[in-house]
Amino acid sequence: MTNQGNNLDKWYGHYADRTGGLAASEVRALFAVASRPEVVSLAGGMPYVSALPQDLVTSAMERVMRDNGPVALQYGSGQGMPALREHILEVMALEGIRGSVDDIVVTTGSQHALELVTKLFINPGDVVLAEGPSYVTAMVVFKSFQADIQHVPMDDYGLIPEALREHIARLRADGKTLKFLYTVPTFSNPAGVTLTWERRLEILEICRANNILVLEDNPYGLLYFDGQPPHAMRSVEEEGVIYLGTFSKTLAPGFRVGWVLAPHAIREKLILANEAAVLSPSSFTQHVIAEYLSTADWKAQIDTFRGVYRERRDAMLTALDDYLPDLSWTHPTGGFYVWVTLPDNLDSKSMLPRAVKELVAYTPGTAFYADGGGRNKMRLAFCYPTPDFIREGIRRLSTVINGELELLSTFSQTAPLPVVRPEPTMINPPANLG
Numbered sequence: 001m002t003n004q005g006n007n008l009d010k011w012y013g014h015y016a017d018r019t020g021g022l023a024a025s026e027v028r029a030l031f032a033v034a035s036r037p038e039v040v041s042l043a044g045g046m047p048y049v050s051a052l053p054q055d056l057v058t059s060a061m062e063r064v065m066r067d068n069g070p071v072a073l074q075y076g077s078g079q080g081m082p083a084l085r086e087h088i089l090e091v092m093a094l095e096g097i098r099g100s101v102d103d104i105v106v107t108t109g110s111q112h113a114l115e116l117v118t119k120l121f122i123n124p125g126d127v128v129l130a131e132g133p134s135y136v137t138a139m140v141v142f143k144s145f146q147a148d149i150q151h152v153p154m155d156d157y158g159l160i161p162e163a164l165r166e167h168i169a170r171l172r173a174d175g176k177t178l179k180f181l182y183t184v185p186t187f188s189n190p191a192g193v194t195l196t197w198e199r200r201l202e203i204l205e206i207c208r209a210n211n212i213l214v215l216e217d218n219p220y221g222l223l224y225f226d227g228q229p230p231h232a233m234r235s236v237e238e239e240g241v242i243y244l245g246t247f248s249k250t251l252a253p254g255f256r257v258g259w260v261l262a263p264h265a266i267r268e269k270l271i272l273a274n275e276a277a278v279l280s281p282s283s284f285t286q287h288v289i290a291e292y293l294s295t296a297d298w299k300a301q302i303d304t305f306r307g308v309y310r311e312r313r314d315a316m317l318t319a320l321d322d323y324l325p326d327l328s329w330t331h332p333t334g335g336f337y338v339w340v341t342l343p344d345n346l347d348s349k350s351m352l353p354r355a356v357k358e359l360v361a362y363t364p365g366t367a368f369y370a371d372g373g374g375r376n377k378m379r380l381a382f383c384y385p386t387p388d389f390i391r392e393g394i395r396r397l398s399t400v401i402n403g404e405l406e407l408l409s410t411f412s413q414t415a416p417l418p419v420v421r422p423e424p425t426m427i428n429p430p431a432n433l434g
Ligand SMILES: Cc1ncc(COP(=O)(O)O)c(C=O)c1O
Pocket: 045, 108, 109, 110, 111, 112, 135, 184, 189, 217, 219, 245, 246, 247, 248, 253, 257, 258, 434
C-alpha cells in the first residue's frame, strides 16, 4: 500500500496489500443494533448452547482439573491431544469417514483450519472455486490471502457439476491457477441445501481429473432432522480431500475446538503452520471435550440439539408459508439456515435498515458472494430464537417486504424504478454472523 496516513489511522500506509481483503462491511454497525433484545435476530448463526446441560460441562471440567490439572494447563502438542483425536475418529465414523489419528490436526475451531489451509496453498491471484453462495467468513480468509474467488452456482441439490466443469475449463483457458474447491456439501451455510450422493461422486471425479483439491467443510452434518444425509465426500476420497470438522455446533463454539483430516503429506505442513500460529491449540478445552466425550452420552446430546433445531426449522417454514406465501425459499433437512429469494426488484441489503427499524434482522444475500451477487436473496437463521420469536420475526419481515413492494409499485406508476447496481464485493461478516 502506498497511501500515507490519514486522520483515523496514522499507520494506514504501512499495511500489507492483503489487509485490503479485511474491509469492514457496511452492515456491521446495523448488526450491533440488531443484537438488542427487542430485535428478533434471524441473522447470526449462533448455536443454541442453552440446550447443553451446563452440569455436564462443569463436571467434565472439574474432573479434568482434579485428575489432570497440570497437564491441561500446560502447552500441548501442535497436532492436538492424542486422546481427543481418537474420539474425533469416532465422531467422523458417524458420517462414513475412516482415517488415522495421525492424519488429524486439532485447530482453534474450523475457522482457524480454513486460515491454515489457505495459508498453505494460496498465492496472490490463485483461484479458489467456491460454491455460490458461500460461507461468508471463509471468503474473508480467502480474500485476506488475495485469492481470486470464483463462484460455482448451486441449486436445490447443491453444487452443479456441469457448471463446475465449465468454470474449470474457462479459468484454465484464461491461464488461471486453480488450487481448491471450497464446499459445505451438507446443510450448507447459507443456502441450507445438501449435495446429493451422485453429485458428490461426480464432483470428486471432476476435481481428481483436474488436479484440484476439495476443501470439505462440514460443521452441520450431524444436525439432521429428517434422516441421515449422504456420507461425507471424504468417506470415498482420501488423497484429494481436506476435511474440516468442529465441535462448535454439536457441543459448543466457546471451546474453539475444530479439526482437519488431511492427506498425510499435507498433514505434516498443517502441524507446522498450526505451531507457527498458536504453538498448540488450547490444551484445557481439548481435555474438557475429551473427558465429556468419554463420560457423557454425547450422541444423545446431539439428538437433543436435532430436536431443538428441527422444531425451529419447522416454525420458520410454517411462518414463511403463512406470512410470505409468494416468495420462494429452500427447505433444509438439517443445519441452521433457510435461503430466501425475494422478487427481482428488491434489494435485501438496502432493505435491512428498515427491517431493523421493524425489529427484525437477517443477513443480506450479498454477504455470501464475492462478486456482488445475491442482491435479492437473504439468509434466515433459525438456530437461536425460540419458535415463537421466529414466527414473530417472520411476521415483522413480511411487513417490511410488503411495505417495500408497495413503495416500489407506487414508484413504478410515476417514474421508472431506480437502477439498483450490484454492491461492490462485500465479504466481511457482521459480528456473530456465523
Ligand atoms: C460453514 C462454516 N464453516 C466454519 C465455521 C466456523 O466454525 P468454528 O466455530 O468451528 O470455527 C462456521 C461457523 O458458523 C460455518 O458455518
